[in-house]
Amino acid sequence: MTAVPSLLVSGYTEAGSGTGPGIARYELLADGVVGERQAEAVAVTNPSFMARSVMTHSVVDQSVVDHGKGMVISVEELPHGNVVALDMQTLEVLGRASSGGADSCHVAIVDDAAWVANYSSGTAAVVPLAGLLDGTAAKVPELLSHPGSGPVSGRQGESHAHQVTATAWGTVLVSDLGADRVDEYSASSRVRIVSAELPPGTGPRHVALRGDYLLVAGELDGHLHVLQRALLARSGDASVPTAGDAPVPTAEQGEDGHSWRWLFRVPLAESAAEIAASAEFFPSHIELSADGKLLYAAVRGPNTIVVLDVTGLPANPDIRSIARPPEFLRQVSSGGRWPRHFAVVRAGQGNHKLYVANQHSDQLAVFVLDERGLPEASPVQMVNFASPACVVPVMPIL
Numbered sequence: 001m002t003a004v005p006s007l008l009v010s011g012y013t014e015a016g017s018g019t020g021p022g023i024a025r026y027e028l029l030a031d032g033v034v035g036e037r038q039a040e041a042v043a044v045t046n047p048s049f050m051a052r053s054v055m056t057h058s059v060v061d062q063s064v065v066d067h068g069k070g071m072v073i074s075v076e077e078l079p080h081g082n083v084v085a086l087d088m089q090t091l092e093v094l095g096r097a098s099s100g101g102a103d104s105c106h107v108a109i110v111d112d113a114a115w116v117a118n119y120s121s122g123t124a125a126v127v128p129l130a131g132l133l134d135g136t137a138a139k140v141p142e143l144l145s146h147p148g149s150g151p152v153s154g155r156q157g158e159s160h161a162h163q164v165t166a167t168a169w170g171t172v173l174v175s176d177l178g179a180d181r182v183d184e185y186s187a188s189s190r191v192r193i194v195s196a197e198l199p200p201g202t203g204p205r206h207v208a209l210r211g212d213y214l215l216v217a218g219e220l221d222g223h224l225h226v227l228q229r230a231l232l233a234r235s236g237d238a239s240v241p242t243a244g245d246a247p248v249p250t251a252e253q254g255e256d257g258h259s260w261r262w263l264f265r266v267p268l269a270e271s272a273a274e275i276a277a278s279a280e281f282f283p284s285h286i287e288l289s290a291d292g293k294l295l296y297a298a299v300r301g302p303n304t305i306v307v308l309d310v311t312g313l314p315a316n317p318d319i320r321s322i323a324r325p326p327e328f329l330r331q332v333s334s335g336g337r338w339p340r341h342f343a344v345v346r347a348g349q350g351n352h353k354l355y356v357a358n359q360h361s362d363q364l365a366v367f368v369l370d371e372r373g374l375p376e377a378s379p380v381q382m383v384n385f386a387s388p389a390c391v392v393p394v395m396p397i398l
Contacts, residue, residue, distance in 0.1 A: 004027065004028075004396065005027075005028035005393070005394065005395050005396065006025050006026060006027055006028055006038065006393075006394045007025070007026045007027075007028050007034055007343075007355060007391060007392070007393050007394070008023060008024070008025050008026075008050060008072060008390075008391070008392040008393075008394060009023070009024050009025075009026065009357065009364060009385050009388055009390070009391050009392075010022065010023040010024075010044075010047040010048070010049070010050050010074060010388070010389055010390045010392075011047070011048075011357070011359070011385060011386060011387040011388040011389045011390075012046050012048060012077070012359075012387040012389055013044075013045050013046055013047075013387070014045060014046055014078075017046055017077070017387070018046075018359070018386060018387025018389075019362075019386045019387055020385065020386040020387040020388065020389075021040055021042060021385075021386065022040065022041045022042045022043070022044045022045075022047060023040070023041040023044055023047050023050065023072065023074060023086065023091055024037050024039065024040045024041075024091075024385065025037070025038050025039040025040075025088075025089075025091060025394075026038060026383070028345075028393070030351070031351060032345060032351040032352070032353040032366070032368075033353075033366060033380065033381045034355075034364065034366060034381060034383045039089065039090055039091045040091060041086055041091035041092075041093065043093050044074055044076060044084055044086070044093070045076050045078060046076055046077040046078055047074040047075065047076060047077075047084070047389070047390070048075060048077040048104075048105050048389045048390060049074070049075050049077075049105060049106045049107055049341075049389065049390045050072055050073065050074045050075075050107070050390050050392050051072075051073045051107050051108050051109050051114075051392075052070050052071065052072060052073070052088070052109070052392065052394065053070060053071045053072075053073050053085075053109045053114075053129060070088040070394070071085050071086065071087065071088055071094065072085070072086040072087075072088055072091065072392075073085055073086075073107055073109060073114050073129075073132075074086065074107070075099065075104035075105065075106065075107045075116055076096075076099075076104065077103050077104055077105055077119075078102075078103070078104070079102050079103070079120075080098065080102065081098070081099035081100075081101055081102060081103060081104030081116070081118055082096050082097065082098055082099055082104065083096070083097055083098075083099050083104065083107060083114050083116050083125075083127050083132065084096045085129070085132050085133055088394070094133055095132040095133045095134070095135065095137075096132075097127050097131065097132045097137035097138075097141070098137075098139060098140065098141065099116045099118055099125045099127070099141065100118065100121075100123065100125045100140050100141045100143050101116075101118025101120070101121030101122075101123045101125060101143070102118060102119070102120035102121045103118065103119040103120040103121070104116050104117065104118050104119070104125075105117055105118075105119045105162060105163075106161075106162060106163045106164055107164070108164045108165060108166055108172075109129070110164075110166045110172055110187050111187055111188070112128065112129050112130065113126050113127060113128050113129060114126075114127045114128075114129060114132065115127075115164040115166075115172055116141075116164065117161040117162055117163055117164050117174065117175070118161055119160050119161060119162060119177075120160070121161075122145060122147065122158055122159030122160055122161055122176065122178060122179075123143045123144060123145045123159075123161060124143070124144040124145070124161050124164055124172075124174045124185070125141045125142065125143055125144075126141060126142040126143075126144070126190065127141045142190060144174070144185055144190055144192070145159065146159070146176070146179070146181070146183050146192055146195065147159050147179070148176060148178065148179025148180075148181060149178060149179060150178055150179055150180045150200060150201060150202075150203070151200045151201050152201050152203065152220050155177070155178070155203065155220060156177070156178045156179070156180070156201075156203065156220075157178065158178050159176050159178045159179045160176065160177040160178035160179075161174055161175065161176055161177075162175045162176070162177045162204070162205050162206070162219075163175040163205065163206050163207060165207055165209070166187065167184075167209060168209070170186065170187050170188065171184050171185060171186055171187055171193060172184070172185050172186075172187050173196075173207060173214075175204045175205060175206065175207055175216070176204065177203045177204055177205055177219060177220070178203075180197070180198045180199065180200055180201065180202050180203070180204065181195045181196065181197055181198065181204070182195065182196040182198070182204055182207060182214065182216060182260075183195045183196075184196065184260075194258065194259060194260065195260075196214055196216075196227050196260035196262075197260070197262070198216060198218070198225055198227075198262065199221070199225070199262070199265070201220055201221055202216070202218040202220060202221050202223070202225060203218050203219040203220025203221065204216045204217070204218060204219070204225075205217050205218070205219040205283065205284065206283075206284070206285050206286050207286070208286050208287060208288045208295065210288060210292050210310055210313055210315070211292075211313070211314075211315045211316065212228055212229040213226060213227070213228055213229070213310075213313045213323070214226070214227040214228075214229065214260060215286060215288075215295060215310070215326075217268065217283040217284070217285070217286045217297060218265070218283065219282050219283055219284070220282075221265075221275075222267060222268055222269070222275040222278075222281040222282075222283060222299070223265040223266060223267055223268060223272075223275075224265060224266050224267075224268055224283075224286070224295070224297065224308065224326060225262065225264075225265045226262075226263045226264055226265070226266075226313065226323070226325070226326070227260045227261060227262050227263060228260070228261045228263055228323065229258050229259075229260060229261075230258060230259050230260070230261045231257055231258050263323055263325075264325050266308070266325050266326050266327075266328075267328075268283045268297045268299055268306050268308075269281075269299070269302070269304070269306060269328075269331065270328055270331055274302070278301055278302055279301070280300065280301030280302075281299060281300075281301045281302060282299065282300040282301055283297055283298065283299050283300075284298045284299070284300055284339060284340050284341065285297070285298050285339075285340070285341045285342055286298075287342065287343070287344055288310070289344060289346070289373050290344075290346050292310070292315065293309065293310065293311050293373070294307055294308065294309065294310065294329070294373050294374075295307070295308045295310045295326060296342065296344060296354070298334060298339035298340070298341070298342050298356065299334075299339070300338045300339060300340070303333060303334045303336065303337055303338065303339060303358070304331050304332065304333060304334055304339075305331070305332050305333075305334050305339065305342070305354065305356065305367070305375055306328070306330070306331045307329045307330045307331075307373075307374055307375070308326040308327060308328060308329060309326060309327040309328075309329050310326045312324025312325065312326065312327065313326070329374060330374045330375065332367070332375050332376070332377050332378075333377075333378075334356050334358055334365060335356060335358060335363070335365025335367070335378070335379040335382065336356070336358025336360070336361035336362075336363045336365055336382075337358055337359070337360040337361040338358060338359040338360035338361070339356050339357065339358050339359070340357050340358075340359040340388070340389050340390075341356075341357045341388075341389060341390045341391055342354060342355060342356040342357065342391060343355045343391045343392060343393050344369070345393045345395070346369065346373070352368065352369035352370075352373070353366055353367065353368060353369060354366070354367040354369055354375050355367075355391045355393065356379075356391075357385075357388035357389060357390060357391050358388065359387055359388055359389060362384060362385065362386045362387060362388070363382050363383060363384055363385065363388070364382070364383040364384075364385050364388055364391065365379040365381075365382055365383075366379055366380055366381040366382070366383065367379050367380065368380050
């Protein structure tokens with residue numbers, strides 16, 4: 001089996017959602033541009049998000065996997081959602097199981113299980129990979145919920161789980177767009193440990209972790225929120241100065257001795273005035289650079305890619321550390337309409353690329369990243385793909 005870089009792209013397939021083919025795998029050429037389509041999976045419906053799994057890993061890296069023995073795990077975003085396993089090379093369906101909820105929109109692999117966010121049901125599901133593959137998965141998987149609501153009419157009447165993210169300390173974060181919270185569960189016991197509370201109307205969608213800092217994209221307020229994980233031993237420390245005009249939520253203390261302290265928010269634009277002037281401004285995905293110095297964000301409505309400098313958040317904070325808000329660096333057009341997702345690849349000389357799934361313009365835009373990791377003003381390549389929703393680079397481990 002040839003170990004070559006490739007790019008997985010998935011998208012919406014059902015009328016009313018999109019017209020995509022399902023999931024496709026493309027060759028990535030030596031310079032990082034997209035080559036020929038090598039495989040396609042049409043036996044999946046509305047695969048709005050994917051993750052990769054290598055069964056020998058406890059927590060799978062979501063950006064680099066073994067291309068020879070991997071699987072693709074996808075959700076099917078439907079009224080009765082599913083989680084599907086596919087062969088990495090052929091994209092043949094290996095197994096399918098219920099997600100136990102409606103409109104499954106995100107999946108992550110944690111400890112040999114697929115954790116799924118069920119948006120409309122407001123739940124997180126845990127589906128063992130072994131049962132998914134051999135057909136023994138329960139008809140109703142283990143479901144986790146912490147019901148809540150928020151102030152935004154039409155969007156926050158109830159909980160809406162939007163993303164599941166594994167931490168380095170053995171927990172899983174579940175973003176609840178409807179309740180303005182990021183709930184944290186033990187990966188082993190499934191018990192909710194603590195919740196990171198966000199200002200009312202934030203609408204937390206996707207998150208990223210930089211050490212003890214939690215970075216949250218607010219889909220409803222258009223800002224990046226920064227919270228800090230505070231251990232019990234540090235509970236008496238002086239408060240970190242805050243910035244921004246949002247109210248600071250009360251910290252909830254977790255059973256394991258940590259809480260999340262809200263620090264500040266910054267606009268996912270050059271200025272807050274841009275957000276206020278936009279008829280539509282909905283951040284979607286955020287992702288850190290490999291060295292953790294930059295944060296990339298996609299914003300639907302203005303259709304932009306925004307890059308922030310996050311080096312003001314100390315990687316190893318101590319009592320003397322003062323966190324500084326992320327700083328705006330660059331904003332470029334996403335190369336299309338409604339950038340739902342993207343992926344960043346820095347795999348060597350000449351292969352620094354940003355791949356953006358522009359859902360409503362039916363194209364994937366490929367940007368060159370300069371030596372600082374900033375995207376050029378215009379895409380170097382456009383790839384036709386109907387209703388793209390997720391892009392996953394697969395790089396061989398050498």
